[in-house]
Amino acid sequence: MDPYARRVIEPVQFRNPFLWTAVIRGYAIEGKFDEAIAMYGCMRKEEITPVSFTFSALLKACGTMKDLNLGRQFHAQTFRLRGFCFVYVGNTMIDMYVKCESIDCARKVFDEMPERDVISWTELIAAYARVGNMECAAELFESLPTKDMVAWTAMVTGFAQNAKPQEALEYFDRMEKSGIRADEVTVAGYISACAQLGASKYADRAVQIAQKSGYSPSDHVVIGSALIDMYSKCGNVEEAVNVFMSMNNKNVFTYSSMILGLATHGRAQEALHLFHYMVTQTEIKPNTVTFVGALMACSHSGLVDQGRQVFDSMYQTFGVQPTRDHYTCMVDLLGRTGRLQEALELIKTMSVEPHGGVWGALLGACRIHNNPEIAEIAAEHLFELEPDIIGNYILLSNVYASAGDWGGVLRVRKLIKEKGLKKTPAVSWVVDKNGQMHKFFPGNLNHPMSNKIQDKLEELVERLTVLGYQPDLSSVPYDVSDNAKRLILIQHTEKLALAFSLLTTNRDSTITIMKNLRMCLDCHKFMRLASEVTGKVIIMRDNMRFHHFRSGDCSCGDFW
């Protein structure tokens, strides 16, 4: 017998199973699983019958170790010796299987349990949510007889984590209607859903809800961190900084969210400064997300040397192993700054197999720097890894188009057709002062203000031309006449959204435009000049990042 256990157990009451269990559990909590299991072996050798509590401690240890085989053995022994005598034993079993990523076994235990409580349900609901199966989660949730706050929260955060923000908000509303109060975790899930919707209208409501529930960002680190992320994603990085400054407790989530927010808004120096402050002036350890933020700051601003420094220090100084996502940032950084060959070499040094992100970053860089040779290498891998993502094919097609290789364009177009892929329609949207969302599609004339929008655009083009605006015809990847190119360019959705906003907003207010695809060069130039002639600040988010246009300049410094 273990000498420590002997010292504790022998003098007191040798045959008491609870005493043994306490020792087993103690070991398990300390993470000394081998000792815990060895103690269980001793216990059996002494012919002492384990109690339910003993098994619950052992099952929990198996879950933490992710040891499915051992877990199965204890499952069988539990059942043989104690049956499902208490609900919590079954619940611990469910939890063990969930932690071992064996959700079907967890479900089987659930189905066979003679008695269940709300914890059994919630464990399984959360497990389904974690693997992205919100259908099963919702089905289970609806059949749960009495739903408590934690169960509701599992649904709200589950939808938020699975990129279904609208559903998250719906469940939150249903929860409130059923008279159950939200706590800090629920509200954080709600804020995360609002962040994904990326509109100030939702942001305002999220803040109201947090206030109403009594959760101020200054005292609640989870709420504060969620708000930083939300404001950044809604285009209001200033407010994100305000929240950050107001917080009394900060952790790695707080810093990572702020660094990412600054990075996506092109404020690279501030992001890096914050990163350095975090690692030198606080006790908080950077994690893998923090490094994504720091590297993204570099890649969005073309800071090659600093990016290399951060990348090298990741493992050497901080012991954080670079993942494929960090390589993606580095490939993006090298590629964007024109170091395409170097980016390709870096991919070859990766110890893990590169994923679509890595090759996609390289292909995107080839698009910017017009390099069909490397683009073909990247595309070959990418089409294998992500055969159904149309954006990849469009990127390659655009590389060919820039090179004037219309045969290449046709080949890619044929490939798209063969695969039956549909083009993602471009859409831009703005939220007016009443909180109403207005969507704009290419050349779409269905908006009630369509005529006025077209007039405004015409007027704007005239004013910009005086400043030297010439449509950038290379931004149209089709083999059509120059005039047709001009007509296509002027109907780009962000330009329609801009004209609409100029017609409907106050003189001094900021215009925020969101777009689902990457902005083209022509629109970028257009926005820059428009901010000059109108005196407006235009904040524009495309699928990659934010651009802040002010007095004829962009926060990205034309590097994007």
Added chain:
DNA sequence: TTAGGGTTAG
């Protein structure tokens, strides 16, 4: 004696 937690890349 068991449940829900905010941040990530092209």
